[in-house]
Amino acid sequence: MRILESAENYLETVLQLTERNGSVRSIDIANELNFSKPSVSVAMKNLRKHGYLKVDSKGYITLTEKGYKIAKTMNERHVLLRDWLISLGVNEETASNDACRIEHVISAETFEAIKRHAGLNESD
Numbered sequence: 001m002r003i004l005e006s007a008e009n010y011l012e013t014v015l016q017l018t019e020r021n022g023s024v025r026s027i028d029i030a031n032e033l034n035f036s037k038p039s040v041s042v043a044m045k046n047l048r049k050h051g052y053l054k055v056d057s058k059g060y061i062t063l064t065e066k067g068y069k070i071a072k073t074m075n076e077r078h079v080l081l082r083d084w085l086i087s088l089g090v091n092e093e094t095a096s097n098d099a100c101r102i103e104h105v106i107s108a109e110t111f112e113a114i115k116r117h118a119g120l121n122e123s124d
Contacts, residue, residue: 015071
């Protein structure tokens with residue numbers, strides 16, 4: 001099932017914040033994305049309802065296996081595309097913004113071809 005770009009962004013943000021800070025709450029996501037807390041709360045409720053994440057009684061958010069898989073895929077795409085664009089001479093801010101848009105629309109086949117072209121493979 002294909003999920004919305006906004007949901008993919010939320011899941012990727014949960015992953016990044018978890019890796020950076022060890023734990024994540026809705027306020028952390030709101031601050032990171034510069035979104036309102038109510039908007040983030042609605043998104044977290046929807047993601048929880050669809051089995052992409054869990055929220056404990058203290059408000060700490062963790063990704064389920066299904067959510068982690070999507071977050072990891074988006075993050076991998078973002079990092080590779082951003083770094084590739086930078087290596088082509090695109091400034092870092094533009095490369096990051098463009099990578100964020102591209103990561104959601106690129107097919108798995110095309111992304112794998114870019115990885116091969118960039119000299120990356122599954123063992124890297």
